[in-house]
Amino acid sequence: MSHTHKRSLRRWLKGLFLRHVHRMITCKEFEDFVLSYLDDELSTKQKSVFEWHLRLCRECREYLAAYERTREITRAISALPNDAVLEEVPEDLIKAILDAREH
Numbered sequence: 001m002s003h004t005h006k007r008s009l010r011r012w013l014k015g016l017f018l019r020h021v022h023r024m025i026t027c028k029e030f031e032d033f034v035l036s037y038l039d040d041e042l043s044t045k046q047k048s049v050f051e052w053h054l055r056l057c058r059e060c061r062e063y064l065a066a067y068e069r070t071r072e073i074t075r076a077i078s079a080l081p082n083d084a085v086l087e088e089v090p091e092d093l094i095k096a097i098l099d100a101r102e103h
């Protein structure tokens with residue numbers, strides 16, 4: 001069995017598992033919730049569902065961490081005074097931001 005096959009099998013099994021766990025959201029729904037979660041706009045119930053998924057799913061923990069990092073960097077950049085040139089942002093940093101968005 002190839003590596004790719006194992007990966008997709010694992011995803012499929014996880015999807016099956018998540019669908020059968022009471023009230024569990026999928027990874028896609030998790031992604032849709034991330035922004036509201038970080039802005040603290042979720043209801044207490046939504047938040048507990050979200051955090052439960054976070055506890056069970058390593059991919060989404062990594063996704064959230066990358067998302068938060070991207071937001072922090074974006075904020076830091078926009079907080080710079082206007083005359084600070086964006087050219088001073090290291091290329092590596094920009095690449096890291098773009099990479100994080102793809103996941």
Ligand SMILES: [Zn+2]
Pocket residue numbers: 026027030053057058059060
């Ligand atoms: Zn997930």
